[in-house]
Amino acid sequence: MAEQHCNIAIVGGGTAGLALATELRRLGVSGVTVLERELEAGGVPRHCGHYPFGLRELKRVLKGPDYARKLVQNARAAGVDIRCDTTVTALHPQARLSVNTSEGSYELQATRVVLCMGVRESSRAQRFIGGQRPMGVLTTGALQSMVYLNHQRPFRRPVIIGSELVSFSAIMTCRHMGMRPQAILEENDRVTVRQFMRPFPALTGVPIRFNTSNIRILGEKTVEAVAYTDGEGQGHQIAADGVIISGRFRPESALLYASHLEVDQGTGGPSIDQYGRASDPSYFCTGNLLRPVETSSWCWHEAVETAGRIAQDIATPIGGEGHVPLCSADPDIRFVVPQRLVKSNAPNAMTQMQLRLSQPVSGHLTALSDGKTLWGDYMSSRPERRILAPLKPLLKPDLNAPVELRVL
Amino acid sequence: MPDTSDANEPFDVAIIGAGVVGCAMARRFTIDGARVVVLEKAAEVLDGASKANSAILHTGFDAPPGSLEQKCIADGYAEYLEIRESLGLPLLKCGAMVLAWDDEQVVQLDGLVAKAHKNGVMDVALRSRAEILTQEPQLSSAVMGGFVVPSEYVIDPWASAHAYILQALANGAELRRNCEVLSGVFDRVWRLETAQGAVRAKQVINCAGLYGDVIDERLLGRRDFSIMPRKGQFVVFDKPASELVEAVILPVPTKTTKGVVIFRTIFGNIAVGPTAEEQESRTDASTDAEALKALRDKGIEMLPALADYEVTTVYAGLRPATEFQDYQITNHAEQGYITVGGIRSTGLSAALGIARHVSRLNAGVEFSGAPIATPICPAPDRLSNYHPRDWESPDHGGIICHCELVTKREILAALDGPMAPTTLQGLKRRTRVCMGRCQGFYCTGPLATLTEGRLDPALGERDG
Ligand SMILES: Cc1cc2nc3c(=O)[nH]c(=O)nc-3n(C[C@H](O)[C@H](O)[C@H](O)COP(=O)(O)OP(=O)(O)OC[C@H]3O[C@@H](n4cnc5c(N)ncnc54)[C@H](O)[C@@H]3O)c2cc1C
Ligand SMILES: Cc1cc2nc3c(=O)[nH]c(=O)nc-3n(C[C@H](O)[C@H](O)[C@H](O)COP(=O)(O)OP(=O)(O)OC[C@H]3O[C@@H](n4cnc5c(N)ncnc54)[C@H](O)[C@@H]3O)c2cc1C
Numbered sequence: 001m002a003e004q005h006c007n008i009a010i011v012g013g014g015t016a017g018l019a020l021a022t023e024l025r026r027l028g029v030s031g032v033t034v035l036e037r038e039l040e041a042g043g044v045p046r047h048c049g050h051y052p053f054g055l056r057e058l059k060r061v062l063k064g065p066d067y068a069r070k071l072v073q074n075a076r077a078a079g080v081d082i083r084c085d086t087t088v089t090a091l092h093p094q095a096r097l098s099v100n101t102s103e104g105s106y107e108l109q110a111t112r113v114v115l116c117m118g119v120r121e122s123s124r125a126q127r128f129i130g131g132q133r134p135m136g137v138l139t140t141g142a143l144q145s146m147v148y149l150n151h152q153r154p155f156r157r158p159v160i161i162g163s164e165l166v167s168f169s170a171i172m173t174c175r176h177m178g179m180r181p182q183a184i185l186e187e188n189d190r191v192t193v194r195q196f197m198r199p200f201p202a203l204t205g206v207p208i209r210f211n212t213s214n215i216r217i218l219g220e221k222t223v224e225a226v227a228y229t230d231g232e233g234q235g236h237q238i239a240a241d242g243v244i245i246s247g248r249f250r251p252e253s254a255l256l257y258a259s260h261l262e263v264d265q266g267t268g269g270p271s272i273d274q275y276g277r278a279s280d281p282s283y284f285c286t287g288n289l290l291r292p293v294e295t296s297s298w299c300w301h302e303a304v305e306t307a308g309r310i311a312q313d314i315a316t317p318i319g320g321e322g323h324v325p326l327c328s329a330d331p332d333i334r335f336v337v338p339q340r341l342v343k344s345n346a347p348n349a350m351t352q353m354q355l356r357l358s359q360p361v362s363g364h365l366t367a368l369s370d371g372k373t374l375w376g377d378y379m380s381s382r383p384e385r386r387i388l389a390p391l392k393p394l395l396k397p398d399l400n401a402p403v404e405l406r407v408l
Numbered sequence: 409m410p411d412t413s414d415a416n417e418p419f420d421v422a423i424i425g426a427g428v429v430g431c432a433m434a435r436r437f438t439i440d441g442a443r444v445v446v447l448e449k450a451a452e453v454l455d456g457a458s459k460a461n462s463a464i465l466h467t468g469f470d471a472p473p474g475s476l477e478q479k480c481i482a483d484g485y486a487e488y489l490e491i492r493e494s495l496g497l498p499l500l501k502c503g504a505m506v507l508a509w510d511d512e513q514v515v516q517l518d519g520l521v522a523k524a525h526k527n528g529v530m531d532v533a534l535r536s537r538a539e540i541l542t543q544e545p546q547l548s549s550a551v552m553g554g555f556v557v558p559s560e561y562v563i564d565p566w567a568s569a570h571a572y573i574l575q576a577l578a579n580g581a582e583l584r585r586n587c588e589v590l591s592g593v594f595d596r597v598w599r600l601e602t603a604q605g606a607v608r609a610k611q612v613i614n615c616a617g618l619y620g621d622v623i624d625e626r627l628l629g630r631r632d633f634s635i636m637p638r639k640g641q642f643v644v645f646d647k648p649a650s651e652l653v654e655a656v657i658l659p660v661p662t663k664t665t666k667g668v669v670i671f672r673t674i675f676g677n678i679a680v681g682p683t684a685e686e687q688e689s690r691t692d693a694s695t696d697a698e699a700l701k702a703l704r705d706k707g708i709e710m711l712p713a714l715a716d717y718e719v720t721t722v723y724a725g726l727r728p729a730t731e732f733q734d735y736q737i738t739n740h741a742e743q744g745y746i747t748v749g750g751i752r753s754t755g756l757s758a759a760l761g762i763a764r765h766v767s768r769l770n771a772g773v774e775f776s777g778a779p780i781a782t783p784i785c786p787a788p789d790r791l792s793n794y795h796p797r798d799w800e801s802p803d804h805g806g807i808i809c810h811c812e813l814v815t816k817r818e819i820l821a822a823l824d825g826p827m828a829p830t831t832l833q834g835l836k837r838r839t840r841v842c843m844g845r846c847q848g849f850y851c852t853g854p855l856a857t858l859t860e861g862r863l864d865p866a867l868g869e870r871d872g
C-alpha cells in the first residue's frame with residue numbers, strides 16, 4: 001500500500017482538530033495535516049444552525065455553520081493541510097494510520113497523531129428503547145444534519161426523548177422547518193440541564209413529562225405513537241410521527257476500541273495522561289473525544305492547550321516512564337480525566353482534572369493513594385455539571401500507588 | 409425475459425412469498441427449466457421471518473433424526489458450500505460449542521453427541537471443561553462441560569437469500585413485489601388474484617412463511633397446520649467485542665428452543681439471543697427493554713468481558729412455528745399446489761435443501777424450458793467484515809455510512825441494479841447503511857439526499 005508522511009496527523013476536523021492545527025502552525029510547527037471523513041471540515045457545529053458559537057474564542061457570536069467556516073478559514077490561512085473525504089480506518093503503534101479516500105487507500109506515517117473524533121449521541125438501541133422499528137427515529141445529530149445540511153424534514157410531530165441541553169437544540173431545529181415537538185419525555189424528576197436553562201422548554205411550549213419509564217415506539221412503517229409509563233405507573237400514549245433520541249453522549253471511539261490504545265470505561269474515550277497523551281505516547285487526544293460532553297468553546301480552548309504540549313513534546317520530549325492510574329473508586333463519580341499520571345517535569349501539564357457525577361452528590365471529594373489522603377475539598381454538585389479539581393496536589397514525586405477518587 | 413402480459417401463456421410455477429425459502433425455491437425451479445414468477449406481498453423480499461435470525465448455517469446435528477427438517481438442513485448445508493463460491497457468498501468457519509452450565513445439562517451431553525452422530529455429523533466430540541476454556545478463554549469459568557460442532561458456520565442471512573433470487577432473476581424468473589396473493593382458483597391452471605391483478609400459473613408453491621396457513625386457507629380452502637409465531641429478540645454488541653469468542657456458543661437445547669446463543673455475525677459484531685416468546689401477531693417484532701436487559705445479562709454471565717462493550721443494535725424476528733415439530737411440506741399434486749410451511753427455526757440453513765426436496769417431489773412435471781446447465785451468477789452484495797469490502801477498492805465515490813464503511817458506489821449500485829430496494833429497510837439489507845453503532849447519527853443526512861425520490865417512505869421531505 002502507498003505510504004505518505006506528515007509531521008502531525010490530526011484525525012477529525014471539528015472544532016478541536018481545527019483549533020489544534022491552527023495553533024500548531026502559529027507555534028511554528030510544520031507539516032500539520034487534518035484528516036476529515038466528511039466532504040467538509042467543521043465537525044458538529046456545521047449542522048448546529050443556531051447561536052451562540054464563538055463568543056470566547058472568536059470574540060463574536062455566530063451560528064454553528066458560520067463558526068465552522070471561520071475555523072476552517074483560519075486553519076487554511078495558517079497553512080494547515082485539510083484533507084476531506086478522508087477516513088482514518090485504523091490506528092497503528094508509533095503514529096501510523098490507515099487512511100481511506102474515495103480514490104483509494106494509503107498509510108500515513110506521522111511523528112505525532114492527534115485524535116479529535118468528537119462525540120455522538122447514543123442510539124435508541126443502546127438505550128434499549130423498545131417497541132416496533134418504524135422509520136423516523138433519529139438522534140438530534142441526525143436531525144440537525146438532515147435539516148441544516150440537507151434541507152429535509154423527516155417528520156412533523158416528533159416526541160423528544162431526553163432533556164439534556166441538546167434537546168433544546170432539537171426543539172430549535174424542529175422550529176426551523178416547521179416541525180412541532182409534541183412532548184419531551186424525561187426519566188428523571190427534573191430537566192437534565194443547568195439551572196438557568198430550565199425554563200427553556202416551557203417557554204417554547206413543549207410539555208415535559210418527568211419520571212417516565214418503559215418508553216416504547218409504536219408504528220409499523222412510520223412512527224404512529226410513543227407509549228410510556230408515568231411515575232404513578234399509569235400508561236400513556238402520545239400520537240407522533242417521529243422520535244428524537246437526544247443526549248447521552250458517547251465519545252466516537254470505534255477506532256480506539258479496535259486499536260492498541262487503552263480505552264477508559266468511565267468516559268468511553270481514550271485513557272490519557274496529564275499531557276493529553278494516550279497509552280501510546282505518539283498519540284495525543286483532545287476535544288470531546290475525551291469525554292461526554294463539553295461545549296465547542298471548551299473544546300477549542302482544550303485543543304489550543306494541547307497544541308502547546310505537542311509543540312513542546314517535539315522540541316523537548318515530555319518523556320515520563322511508567323504511570324500510576326487516576327481513577328474513580330466511587331460509583332457516584334462517573335469518570336475522571338486524565339486517567340494516567342506520569343512522572344515528568346515537562347512544563348504545560350494540565351493543572352486540573354475534570355470529573356462528572358452519576359447522581360447529585362454532596363460531600364468531601366477526596367484523592368487517596370495507598371491509604372493516604374493527597375487532597376480533599378467540599379463539593380456539592382449534579383451530574384450535568386463539570387467539576388474541576390486541582391491536579392498538582394496529586395503529582396507527588398514519590399507517587400507509586402494508584403490515585404483513587406471518592407466522595408466521603 | 410418472458411412476456412407476462414400474455415394471459416394465454418401461464419407461468420410454469422408461481423411461488424408465493426420471497427422469504428429465504430421462496431428465494432431458494434425460485435432459484436431451484438428456474439435452474440430446473442421452469443418459467444417462474446415470485447409473488448411477494450411486501451415492498452421488499454425478506455420482509456417476513458427471514459428479516460431477522462441468528463444467521464447460523466446449521467449442520468443439523470441436533471435435529472430429530474430421520475425428520476424432514478434434518479434431511480433438508482443437511483442437503484441445504486451441503487449445497488450452500490457447493491455454490492457459495494460461484495455466487496460470491498461468504499462463510500465464517502467458526503465452529504460451535506454446545507455448553508452445559510449445570511449438572512442437569514451435563515447429563516444430556518452424551519445423548520446429544522450420539523444424536524449428532526446419528527445425524528451424520530461425525531466430527532461432533534465431547535470436550536472437558538479445561539479443553540473448552542483453553543479453546544475459548546474468555547468464557548465464564550462456570551462452564552461445566554460440553555462438545556464441539558466444528559462445522560457449524562455463520563453466513564450472511566441477507567446476501568445469501570438475495571443471491572438466490574438474483575440468480576433466479578438473472579436466469580429468467582420474474583419477481584413482483586407489493587403483490588399480495590388474495591385468492592385463487594384452480595381449473596387445470598391456477599388463476600391467482602393479487603394486489604396487482606391476475607396471475608396464471610400451472611403450479612403454485614406456497615412459501616408464505618408466517619402466512620403459510622393463511623395462503624392454504626385462501627387457495628385450498630383448508631389448512632393442515634396453524635402458524636404460531638414465536639418471537640426471538642437479540643442484542644448486538646460493538647465490533648471490537650467479536651474478538652472475545654471464536655465459536656458459536658450454544659446452550660443445551662430444550663424442547664421448544666435452541667436457547668440463548670452467543671455468536672459472531674458475518675458483519676463483524678457479536679450477538680446474544682434469541683428469546684423464544686409465543687405470540688398471536690404475525691407482524692409485531694417489537695423489542696422490549698426487560699427482555700433485552702435479560703439477554704445482555706445472560707450474555708455477560710456466559711462471557712463476562714461483554715460487560716465492557718457497547719450495544720450496537722437490537723432486533724427481533726418471528727419464527728413461523730406450528731403445532732408440529734417438523735416442517736409441513738405437502739404436495740397436493742392433483743391441484744398443482746405444494747405447501748412449504750412451518751419452516752420455523754432452521755430455514756436459512758435448510759432453504760436450498762427444501763428447494764431440492766420440493767423439486768424432487770415435483771419430478772414428474774414438465775416445464776416449458778430445459779434445465780439450465782450453467783446458470784448466470786450475478787454479482788453479490790459484499791457485506792462480510794471478514795472479506796474484502798467495497799471501500800477497500802478505489803473510486804468508491806466516498807464513504808456515506810462511516811460505522812459500516814458503506815460507499816456511495818455501493819448504495820448507487822443497489823439503487824440502480826436489479827431488484828432495486830424501494831424502502832430504507834430494503835436498502836439497509838442490501839448495503840448495511842445505517843446498521844452500525846451510530847444507528848444513523850452520521851449518515852442519515854447525506855443518505856436522505858442520496859436517496860431522494862427513490863425510497864418510499866422517503867427519509868425526509870423538502871419545503872416548496
Ligand atoms: C448533536 C450534537 C449537538 C451539539 N450541539 C452543541 C451546541 O449547540 N453547542 C455547543 O457548544 N456544542 C454542541 N455540541 C458539542 C460538540 O461536540 C462540540 O461543539 C464540538 O463540536 C466538539 O468538537 P470536536 O472537535 O471534539 O468534535 P466534532 O466537532 O464532533 O468533530 C469531530 C470530527 O471528526 C471527524 N471524524 C471522526 N472520526 C473520523 C475518522 N475515523 N476519520 C476522519 N475523521 C473523523 C468527524 O467527521 C468530525 O468532523 C453538540 C454535539 C452533538 C453531538
Ligand atoms: C429468532 C430467529 C432465529 C433464527 N435463527 C436461524 C439460524 O441461525 N439459522 C437458520 O437456518 N434459521 C434460523 N431461523 C429461521 C429462519 O429465519 C426461518 O426459518 C426462515 O426465515 C423462514 O423463511 P420462509 O421463507 O419460510 O418465511 P418468510 O421469511 O416469512 O417468507 C414468507 C414471505 O411470504 C410473504 N407473504 C406472506 N403472505 C403473502 C401473500 N398473501 N402474498 C404474497 N406474499 C406473501 C411474506 O411477506 C414473506 O416475505 C431463525 C428464525 C428466527 C425468527
